[in-house]
Amino acid sequence: MYSGKLRTIGSIFALALAYLLAAFLITGQGMHQQIMPFWAPAGIALGAVLRFGPAVLPGVLLGSLGFNLWIPLTWNESLTLSNVLTALAIGSGAMVQAGVAGALIHRFKAYPLTPESGRSLLTYALIAGPISCLINSTLGTSVVYFVNDAGGSAGFFKDWLLWWGGDSFGAIVLAPVVLALLPERKVDKMRRWPMVIRLVGIVGLVLLLNHLLMLRLDSQLRRDFQRDTRLVEAHLFSAIQKNFADLAYLGQRFSEPGGMTPEQFRDRVAQLTAENPSVRAYSWDPVIQVEQRAAFERATAEMLGEPGYAIYGESLLAEDPLIPVQMVEPRALNRKALGFNLLSLGDRRRSVILAQSSGQPVVTEVLNLTQAPDQPGFLILHPVYRLIGEYGPLHRQRELAGFMVGVFTVSQLLSGSLEGAEINDIRLRLTEQDATMPFFSDFPKEGLDALIGRFELRVGQRNWQVEAMPGPDYMAGNPSGNATDMQLLLVLSAAISTLLVLSMHDRERILMDEVDRQTRSLAYQARHDDLTGLPNRSHLIETIRKRVEDPEVRPFSVLFIDLDRFKLINDSLGHQAGDRMLQKLAQLLVARLPKDSLLFRMGGDEFILLVEGDVQRASIEADRVLIATTLPLDIDDVRVQITASIGISHYPDHGEDLGMLIKHADTAMYRAKAQGKNRYVVYSEEFSDQAFHSFSLEQDLRVALDERQLVLHYQPQFDLETMSLVGTEALVRWNHPTRGLLAPGHFIEMAEETQLIIPLGWQVIELVCDQMKLWEQRGITPPQVAINISPQQLLQIDFVEKLNKLVDGRGVARTSIELEITELMIMQDPDLAMMQLHRLRESGYRIALDDFGTGYSSLDRLKYLPLDRLKIDQAFTRDIGKNPKDEAVILTIIALGRSLGIEVLAEGVETESQLRFLSDHACNSVQGYLLGRPIPAEELCIGV
Structure with a gap:
């Protein structure tokens, strides 16, 4: 009992391991993270259920669960509840699917290796593939599509169709391979290995063709991706230039006499923010001399309606002026920034000095934004100059009035550029020049490095190294990456080829079985009598030879039985009646003789009986035969009684080979006939002398x-x-x-x-x-x-x-x-x-x-x-x-x-x-x- 349970548990874990390994091996044959077009594990599950029964179904759940939990780990830092629920749902669907398919195949006796007819193979293909595979394809696609957005979706219907085809491929093609490799009984290897080789060849050919298809699509995908990467580069450059242009526009407005009122600034920023989602804030930061501080704070508080407005953050050097944030929009989200002195921080001071000395916008280092602390951002400080003096257009002087500052998020900048290029799901990674770690990345943990595109982006005085890679949705949505139609065609071709191989195997099996049956029949006929079904002379020779050659041979007797006046039966009732009498007599003798004795028919009305033991035992069995032969037999409504004469020879006393034993038993039988028939006689050496005299x-x-x-x-x-x-x-x-x-x-x-x-x-x-x-x-x-x-x-x-x-x-x-x-x-x-x-x-x-x-x-x-x-x-x-x-x-x-x-x-x-x-x-x-x-x-x- 316990050994049976251990075997079942072992089978469950073996199936789980095989399922998991097959899933790993097949990964990479499609464009989707979780939907594979040639799902071999479905065939392993079905084959195991057909071979070992439904008790191994938990192994399907374990193998599927392990694989579907491993898939998200390659794309995310940690598992989520939706990942676990998705894996459980898909594993349960795979288990139910294998169980239902196995039950239906047993119900309709549609076994792939031993079909009852060609229709049985078609029934197997329909049950194993299109019918049962509706279960997990529908459940799995629904969960992946609606519960866990795993990415790579080409649309619900195409995802469902590919899942259905992949499971059908595995169930139809791989299940027979599993059954052939794990036969229920010992079978002829010469029969099953050609079929296994053919089926594995179909799988290999399909995967090879799919691989060639993937290479072709990959080449096309690379060209399309490189084109889209250049398009993303252009949109990123355009977006950054627009940011600079917007800052220049706002700065110009502030450089004009009277500047901008807070209301005008707010309206203009709202307009720009609506057009550019990467903007987190715009601020006007004028240059204020230290002695003007109090007056500036009073005027700004009155202008903004902010009574508590005050400059905070002391300049790092005494000779430095103040560059406080006077206006910021959206103010509600950035109120804490009002009054902040840019020169109070070292990095800001360096950026201010660089912008003042170069007269060009300067981009600060990456920083964490107050509004989006989990997103990297950057500042652009755009210097704003005011013209002074009356020396004419060519001799006018200018002075630094302040800075227009733009606050931007990298992610919004990138997503906005992708949306502007109408490109879906390209992953980007940004690294400062000469830096070892990127400051922004939405790459997965394991990416397709071969499909990475690279370009440089200059933002102000900074150079960003940009790397781009396609995400699963990009590959699924790209026309060159949509291989569903061709892969379904390959699945259909594989299913048809499998049915042809199974049909060929079935014909070979039937032919070989017929040959085996004919061989066994011929071997049986060669060793048995056609009329009575008793072993014949050839069988007797073989039996005696084995006994004599056995080192532990035991004594036995040969009883030569000849029916008395049997010719009279044939002459009076006919040969057919005589044959029926021989059949009934053979059945009667077999039923009445002990199991350790063997009855043979030599031909005609002659029989040989082998009896274990000494001559006394042979005499007992001879009496039993004589009594049995005298019992009346009803032949064609005629009651017939007959007698027999029996001669007995004993091994080894009367001979050590079949020829001598039969010769002596035959001699004793004739002596029994001479003595009046219906009796037995044990051979004596004097009989041979008389027989020799008669022969001579x-x-x-x-x-x-x-x-x-x-x-x-x-x-x-x-x-x-x-x-x-x-x-x-x-x-x-x-x-x-x-x-x-x-x-x-x-x-x-x-x-x-x-x-x-x-x-x-x-x-x-x-x-x-x-x-x-x-x-x-x-x-x-x-x-x-x-x-x-x-x-x-x-x-x-x-x-x-x-x-x-x-x-x-x-x-x-x-x-x-x-x-x-x-x-x-x-x-x-x-x-x-x-x-x-x-x-x-x-x-x-x-x-x-x-x-x-x-x-x-x-x-x-x-x-x-x-x-x-x-x-x-x-x-x-x-x-x-x-x-x-x-x-x-x-x-x-x-x-x-x-x-x-x-x-x-x-x-x-x-x-x-x-x-x-x-x-x-x-x-x-x-x-x-x-x-x-x-x-x-x-x-x-x-x-x-």
Whole structure:
């Protein structure tokens, strides 16, 4: 809890610092003190709120407050209440603006880096910029314009527009950069850095273009400012000359006989003061001899109506006369000056002496005025002479009558000159020649020194060094300094460029996400089965490899699961039903197996289960699988039950790699099938010997077929009434080169499993036909030969055509060949089997049903089969005289054959009692060891 609060506090101060630094960096990009056209902090605030939530909003207030308190300090000596209130209002507006924008973006899901559509990007741009930025631009401009006249205003609307555009720039362009630099989760750097670089490039390009614009405007501003500075110089010079002219005019009036009355003086001064606001006072200070003092005081008191008028301030030297202030206007504001003796002060005495000796006006040092103690001012002493004598115009003499004194304020002199030049907000700094400190300055603490203009101004005997610089209002009002339109155009260009970059990034993101999804999908598909979703063989290989390579590998077992008679499901219900059954069975097994076991599908109806632990644990899980597989499954409205055979191999006892473990588990699985299916068998080494023997035998059989190592033995068949030879059954033998003569029981089942039974069957038919042709060539009438046909061979579509071609090609009569089929053959595909049998009958072959009574043949179907002979299986014959039930079956088959008109032959007759039983009950024919064993054709006794 506390760590979360600390992180939040840290985020707040980090945001405040970032906001403040960005504000400092962006300062100088505009003409206004507080209104910046590219306000990057707005984007930092919005990005932080979108990333960290509204809890960091106080950081926006702190950063904005710090910057807006720093701005006035660069222009004023101290903060004012209006400065603080302005900073609080702007900071609050920035905080509210970021919060509202973040809430709206979340509400409309208009995230800039992960937009749902192109419309989402447009929504983001509208919310982040034009809509939300109305808040602080309106509040901030109003406060700056109406509450705190910070200067630099180009008018409320333009200030508002520039503020709105600057905040929009930051929010639209910078917020995505912040989000990319502070992602919520680990993302691909190759994806986000190009976007960041592009967006930063947009910012840099905009600032560069603005900088070039500022340089161009600055150059123009310099030219305009230098022109205005010369204009100010001219107006200042004119104003000072006017002051001298006014003093000369007043002095001339006093030099005339009778001078000026106080009323005339007052009226004239009022007129001059109205025309020249820099004037604080005009005074007439006549020269009075010391002996005339009393008379002068009485006359002046009477003239002015000032009974208390008296000269004060004694002259510094005894020989000095008195130069008192006799009249001063405006009198009400300068009454204390009445009677003041100019020669009572050293600086005034020096100015009087200088003016008297030069005959020119003299400007005193700067002084603080009584009327304006906080403003520097100056005095101009203009000597006034009176002409005396009657020597003609060229020989007249003059004497010093007194001084016209003008009192002026520097600030009013300067402001009046600026107003006369119609120039707004030029700051001036005045320094006496050779002085180190200025006596007047309204420069800011930090000025734009590069824009300072300089000129000299001579005032009387003094030289003033004047420095001028433009104030913010001058730059805002100057046509060359008004960059609002171009800067707003740059803001719009930056916003459009940002949307294009974000759109490009979004397309790249979608493309990369699709590539990632496809890659993950392909990787998933490569390691999982498409049908069941289970891990596949590749996944199994990877899993086993990792386990075996693990130094701390633990024992585990491999369970090879094969479904019993699954082919029957596909053949009877269809492959789609078989697929659905595999899916349901996979789901059932996954749900019932423990979490530490892994189920894989190898393909078809084969599965592999990895089980942790010893063989006993594997046996428990094998029982669980066997129980699960026997549960009924509803497939296409058909309830299906199936069983499985499982072989188990154990690591490391039965192998240390996947190949060996699967091989041994597969061997054990086949042993389970051989033992009756629906069971599991744990691998034993003897299974490998048997498997190797079976594999070796298969390979030898393939060679045997190529080298025609098969031979035929023939077992005679006899008619029971005549005991004459009526036919033979061809029985195949394998003359193995090393193992000798092998009976069918050694290789027929293996041939059926490996599909070698088909080429084997055709080779048997060829051997029979060749033998029958050989008998004919020797003049022997061939007996009827019965040939066993495998189900795989009979159910080939082209079997009949191929058989006819082979038999006819050998020149053998089709009627001499009897084809023996089994009940299982008919059960596998009844319709196709029935069609093939009828085609064989139509072709002229005899048809016999072998092993009758051991299967589940339908008697209804039997009556439609084109049969010539039923063969009673030896399983019934061997128990004649021992089992009445077997005898009853035999009698039933004989009766069935007689009623259907089908000959009946009994196999396996080995005793006389069996022969008599069959003869007594009218069986048609027999074969067995009693009458003849299978022998080579050369040993078969056939009459010529």
